[in-house]
Amino acid sequence: MPVRFVIIGGGPAGNSAATHAARLGADVTLVERDIIGGAAHLWDCIPSKAMIATGGAMSFARRSELFGLHDEDLPQLDAAAVKARLADIEGHLHRAVVDLLESQSVRMVLGTGRLKGPHEVVVETDEGIEELEADAILVSTGSRPRIPDWAEPDGQRVLTTRQAYPPPEIPEHLVVIGSGVTGVEFVHMFSSFGSKVTLIVSRQQVLPTKDPEVAAALEDDFLRRGVVLFKGARAVGIQSDDDGVVVDCDDGRCATGSHALLAIGAVPNSEGLGLEAAGVELSESGHVPINHHCQSNVAHVYAAGDLSGKLPLSSVGAMQGRKIAEHVMGMHTRDHRHLDYDKAASAIFTEPEIADVGLAEADAFALGRKIRVTKVPFAASAKALINSDPRGFVKILSDPATGVVLGGSIVGRHAAELISVIALAVTAGLKVGDIVDSLLVHPTLSEALADAAE
Numbered sequence: 223m224p225v226r227f228v229i230i231g232g233g234p235a236g237n238s239a240a241t242h243a244a245r246l247g248a249d250v251t252l253v254e255r256d257i258i259g260g261a262a263h264l265w266d267c268i269p270s271k272a273m274i275a276t277g278g279a280m281s282f283a284r285r286s287e288l289f290g291l292h293d294e295d296l297p298q299l300d301a302a303a304v305k306a307r308l309a310d311i312e313g314h315l316h317r318a319v320v321d322l323l324e325s326q327s328v329r330m331v332l333g334t335g336r337l338k339g340p341h342e343v344v345v346e347t348d349e350g351i352e353e354l355e356a357d358a359i360l361v362s363t364g365s366r367p368r369i370p371d372w373a374e375p376d377g378q379r380v381l382t383t384r385q386a387y388p389p390p391e392i393p394e395h396l397v398v399i400g401s402g403v404t405g406v407e408f409v410h411m412f413s414s415f416g417s418k419v420t421l422i423v424s425r426q427q428v429l430p431t432k433d434p435e436v437a438a439a440l441e442d443d444f445l446r447r448g449v450v451l452f453k454g455a456r457a458v459g460i461q462s463d464d465d466g467v468v469v470d471c472d473d474g475r476c477a478t479g480s481h482a483l484l485a486i487g488a489v490p491n492s493e494g495l496g497l498e499a500a501g502v503e504l505s506e507s508g509h510v511p512i513n514h515h516c517q518s519n520v521a522h523v524y525a526a527g528d529l530s531g532k533l534p535l536s537s538v539g540a541m542q543g544r545k546i547a548e549h550v551m552g553m554h555t556r557d558h559r560h561l562d563y564d565k566a567a568s569a570i571f572t573e574p575e576i577a578d579v580g581l582a583e584a585d586a587f588a589l590g591r592k593i594r595v596t597k598v599p600f601a602a603s604a605k606a607l608i609n610s611d612p613r614g615f616v617k618i619l620s621d622p623a624t625g626v627v628l629g630g631s632i633v634g635r636h637a638a639e640l641i642s643v644i645a646l647a648v649t650a651g652l653k654v655g656d657i658v659d660s661l662l663v664h665p666t667l668s669e670a671l672a673d674a675a676e
């Protein structure tokens with residue numbers, strides 16, 4: 223009899239596990255309460271990047287004179303058209319994921335799932351209760367925006383990220399609370415739309431966990447656009463009325479605006495999942511702690527994606543799903559590489575874009591590790607000049623003794639795409655010489671990677 227694999231949550235982690243396990247021969251049931259594709263498609267990665275692309279098109283139009291174009295009439299944002307575009311993209315992606323799952327004979331059950339015991343999953347559907355027996359279970363129920371007790375999002379003036387696609391009206395002045403990846407992407411998005419923006423930054427640096435040089439490049443761009451930074455301030459309250467919002471900070475300052483947006487992290491969707499019925503332990507934060515095979519403390523119950531408390535990235539969730547499928551099917555003994563979270567590439571879709579992978583310079587110094595750091599500005603790149611956008615740089619970290627690439631950061635146009643080369647080098651243990659010896663296309667931004675590797 224094939225392995226019966228039941229998955230609760232159809233985001234990137236769940237549907238990747240489902241497709242791969244089915245391909246490897248498992249009998250897979252995927253339970254989803256909302257939409258196959260998950261929050262990633264509906265609320266997070268995709269709509270945010272689609273709105274950023276609209277902002278990018280507006281910025282491009284504003285810069286068109288740099289390309290020898292002249293047009294008196296700049297484009298105006300049509301919120302209804304933007305909303306329709308988001309729905310269209312989400313619809314296409316949803317169909318693509320469902321087609322893929324169907325092609326692998328994954329059974330999809332629309333309903334809310336929970337564990338009833340170590341090997342039983344119960345699903346509440348519109349038609350009634352369905353009980354499923356499982357040899358292996360994956361919980362990949364994701365997370366939702368964190369709402370502090372001092373804020374009451376109303377979807378009108380005070381918004382969570384999920385209420386901003388787009389909001390009922392484009393804010394005249396948006397106060398963004400939180401300067402992590404999500405916060406800075408929304409700052410970029412709305413300032414591209416022409417909104418005034420104030421950003422509450424709880425530390426002294428936006429993107430507090432990133433390389434200071436990378437964060438400084440973004441801060442420069444924000445200041446150039448007129449974004450007001452409230453550094454070293456924590457929001458502690460929001461008052462709102464028909465006219466606007468006032469965000470109170472713990473240092474006595476107040477930020478006023480027309481709207482406020484909360485971007486202060488996420489909480490895992492672990493309540494009501496019946497994990498205790500299966501003996502699965504949770505961390506204090508509500509995540510399911512996992513080992514390097516993504517198993518919880520109960521060997522046949524796996525967790526992946528945001529629920530697992532590892533890097534909250536779609537790409538990481540999807541890779542966990544693939545690895546789990548291999549483990550469930552007993553494939554982890556042959557050519558199996560454990561997932562190395564330290565080698566996950568990530569990007570921030572601001573302008574300039576920011577991307578990094580592997581070892582960070584600050585971490586290398588903190589560890590007292592000898593590294594070679596080489597850096598090349600895009601100002602020296604022919605393609606950057608053709609693009610009229612010479613901002614940013616490529617930085618590569620390597621082992622001075624062996625030349626093995628250990629990590630890198632890119633700030634600049636298409637950084638999220640370009641980082642793939644360094645990510646491949648880091649994962650495959652390639653040397654800087656391998657990048658230098660690659661015959662790249664000219665003129666391209668990727669030539670700066672070869673120069674930085676030199």
Ligand SMILES: Cc1cc2nc3c(=O)[nH]c(=O)nc-3n(C[C@H](O)[C@H](O)[C@H](O)COP(=O)(O)OP(=O)(O)OC[C@H]3O[C@@H](n4cnc5c(N)ncnc54)[C@H](O)[C@@H]3O)c2cc1C
Binds near residue numbers: 268271333
């Ligand atoms: C604004 C924003 C932008 C982001 N942008 C990016 C990006 O550009 N790139 C990137 O890599 N990451 C990005 N992320 C992070 C990324 O969205 C998450 O890491 C990813 O969605 C996690 O995938 P997941 O499979 O764990 O969960 P999700 O995508 O959250 O899916 C979980 C699914 O489980 C379902 N579910 C929950 N409980 C139950 C239940 N009891 N029964 C049945 N179904 C249930 C939910 O309905 C949901 O569909 C972004 C996050 C945010 C907030």
